[in-house]
Amino acid sequence: MILLTAEALTMRFGGLVAVNDFNLHIEKGEIVGLIGPNGAGKTTVFNMIAGYYTPSEGVIRFRDSVISGLKANRITKAGIARTFQNIRLFSELSVIENVMIGYHCRIRSSFFGATLRLPLYRREEKMMVDGAMKLLREVGLEEVARERSTSLPYGKQRRLELARALATGPQLLLLDEPAAGMNPNETQELLELILRLRTDYDLTVLLIEHDMKFVMEICERIKVLDYGTTIAEGTPHEIQNNPRVIEAYLGEVQRA
Amino acid sequence: MDPNHRRNQLLSIGGTALLAALLYAANSAGSDYTIRILNNCAIFIILAVSYNLINGVTGQFSLEPNAFVAIGAYTSALLTLTPMEKEISFIIEPCIWPLSVISVPFAVSLLAAGIVTAFFGFLMGFPVFRVRGDYLAIVTLGFGEVVRVIANNTQSITNGPLGLKGIADHTNLWWSWGLAVLTVFLIARMVRSSYGMAMKAIKYDEAAAEAVGINAFWHKMLAFTTSAFFEGIGGGLLAHLITTISPTLFTFFLTFNLLIIIVAGGLGSITGSILAAILVTWGGEALRFLDEPMDLGLFEIPGIPGMRMVIFSLILIFIMIFARHGILGTREFSWNWLSGKLGIGGRPR
Numbered sequence: 001m002i003l004l005t006a007e008a009l010t011m012r013f014g015g016l017v018a019v020n021d022f023n024l025h026i027e028k029g030e031i032v033g034l035i036g037p038n039g040a041g042k043t044t045v046f047n048m049i050a051g052y053y054t055p056s057e058g059v060i061r062f063r064d065s066v067i068s069g070l071k072a073n074r075i076t077k078a079g080i081a082r083t084f085q086n087i088r089l090f091s092e093l094s095v096i097e098n099v100m101i102g103y104h105c106r107i108r109s110s111f112f113g114a115t116l117r118l119p120l121y122r123r124e125e126k127m128m129v130d131g132a133m134k135l136l137r138e139v140g141l142e143e144v145a146r147e148r149s150t151s152l153p154y155g156k157q158r159r160l161e162l163a164r165a166l167a168t169g170p171q172l173l174l175l176d177e178p179a180a181g182m183n184p185n186e187t188q189e190l191l192e193l194i195l196r197l198r199t200d201y202d203l204t205v206l207l208i209e210h211d212m213k214f215v216m217e218i219c220e221r222i223k224v225l226d227y228g229t230t231i232a233e234g235t236p237h238e239i240q241n242n243p244r245v246i247e248a249y250l251g252e253v254q255r256a
Numbered sequence: 257m258d259p260n261h262r263r264n265q266l267l268s269i270g271g272t273a274l275l276a277a278l279l280y281a282a283n284s285a286g287s288d289y290t291i292r293i294l295n296n297c298a299i300f301i302i303l304a305v306s307y308n309l310i311n312g313v314t315g316q317f318s319l320e321p322n323a324f325v326a327i328g329a330y331t332s333a334l335l336t337l338t339p340m341e342k343e344i345s346f347i348i349e350p351c352i353w354p355l356s357v358i359s360v361p362f363a364v365s366l367l368a369a370g371i372v373t374a375f376f377g378f379l380m381g382f383p384v385f386r387v388r389g390d391y392l393a394i395v396t397l398g399f400g401e402v403v404r405v406i407a408n409n410t411q412s413i414t415n416g417p418l419g420l421k422g423i424a425d426h427t428n429l430w431w432s433w434g435l436a437v438l439t440v441f442l443i444a445r446m447v448r449s450s451y452g453m454a455m456k457a458i459k460y461d462e463a464a465a466e467a468v469g470i471n472a473f474w475h476k477m478l479a480f481t482t483s484a485f486f487e488g489i490g491g492g493l494l495a496h497l498i499t500t501i502s503p504t505l506f507t508f509f510l511t512f513n514l515l516i517i518i519v520a521g522g523l524g525s526i527t528g529s530i531l532a533a534i535l536v537t538w539g540g541e542a543l544r545f546l547d548e549p550m551d552l553g554l555f556e557i558p559g560i561p562g563m564r565m566v567i568f569s570l571i572l573i574f575i576m577i578f579a580r581h582g583i584l585g586t587r588e589f590s591w592n593w594l595s596g597k598l599g600i601g602g603r604p605r
Contacts, residue, residue, distance in 0.1 A: 052463070071471075073466045088464040089464070090456065090457045090461060092456070092460060097453055101450070101453050101465075102469070103450070104468070104470060107450060111451050114450060114451050115442060115449060124450075125449075125450070
């Protein structure tokens, strides 16, 4: 079953074409990587899928409905959650509150019901706390649940952002450089975590990453962007041996 | 969730009872002057706590409370004045129907003030939340002025610059403090709910809030409209306290005072807003002795009118130097915090 399709996506900022004629199909359950040199347009693709940009041209479909043009919060509710390249937690809030917020978009209690703490809201609040605790256990942060989110070390902040994204109940997870700034140990743990979450939560993952070892190991399919254009697509093995990819990353081979 | 829930509930009830006892004492033994200051304190608590909801909790820096207070004050005053009083007051142009014949009890007029102001806040929210940051401040400031100008010029509704006189002095300690407690209770509950958490999320990072499915626009509208509702009630109380209102009462200076209160108290902290509201309202009066001549034994200071404002400003400057995020920052009072401080314990969570 195809979960997400992007057809002929183009994004222009004034005269600059950031992404040109981008096409993507993601099957349910896949882990797909999006790689390319800096400035290739990877994050722009993410921002279009997640609703931060409206594509200049092209259509994005998620489970049979067109989502391009919807606002970010609607897209999250539809089942696409994301993390950010530069971690964006709610700084003054506690770790558990950061995750509980992810459930807010799913509660049925009205504003008045929540203020007056009617029975429905109390049940939902319990659901939020229990759910958030469960997710924190999942990513190994239950010990620090009451601490301030920004007091956590970098690697844990990344995992917290992941837990927060999961709280929205996504089917597709967009991870923008999840392993950035991590040491090899942490990267390995993250890899195992993502694989485990995929099975437990029935997830499909699209990720951007510069750590090639990580990408080659975790992704089933990779798409390579350079200057906004797709230059290659295939399995990790095919990508590693693709001359255009090598050229984009290392520069053209000079013939002697 | 909290094992001390029952104890805290009892303490809250006890605290409210204590407040009621104090008010009873003030009401029967206090001078008119004391009672007046206490009423002012309560009204400013209502205004500050509700203003803090949009500026502090949701982090949307706006400058419109004078507009909301004006709408609330005029609404409730026009509703409690008797048709006869209106006929006497409106000397240039008669009051329009049906306002000219309506007269309702005070409680109804306060509720109406809240609802009418909330409605105006709701309508105003659509254009103003298309912008953020400095632009939001400027646009809302503009709305505040617009309301004042309208009040000046709609002779047949507001009686123009002449204002409304002879409003019954219904506001007493029970009304003002009762509604202050209710306002604080409701807003604190709301801020603690997931809706309040979503509002805080918008303050810390709007893009990330959208990413977790929060509709930033609607949550801002919710905060703004709620804020307007309580500002309107505060305005109604104010009108029935000072008994004479005119457009000059609702200039930017009112907003500015409230801004000082919420910033000094700590943006986002309800407790801070309450403390600062009391401090500013009561402190402004308590410092009055500074304007009088003083005999310090060795030498004598002649009375310098306005001296208290100099000292008051200095106090504010010191607060901002030594407590950059206001007296309380974003912290809140809780019974758990107090029992922890006193070392009385209670069960750990």
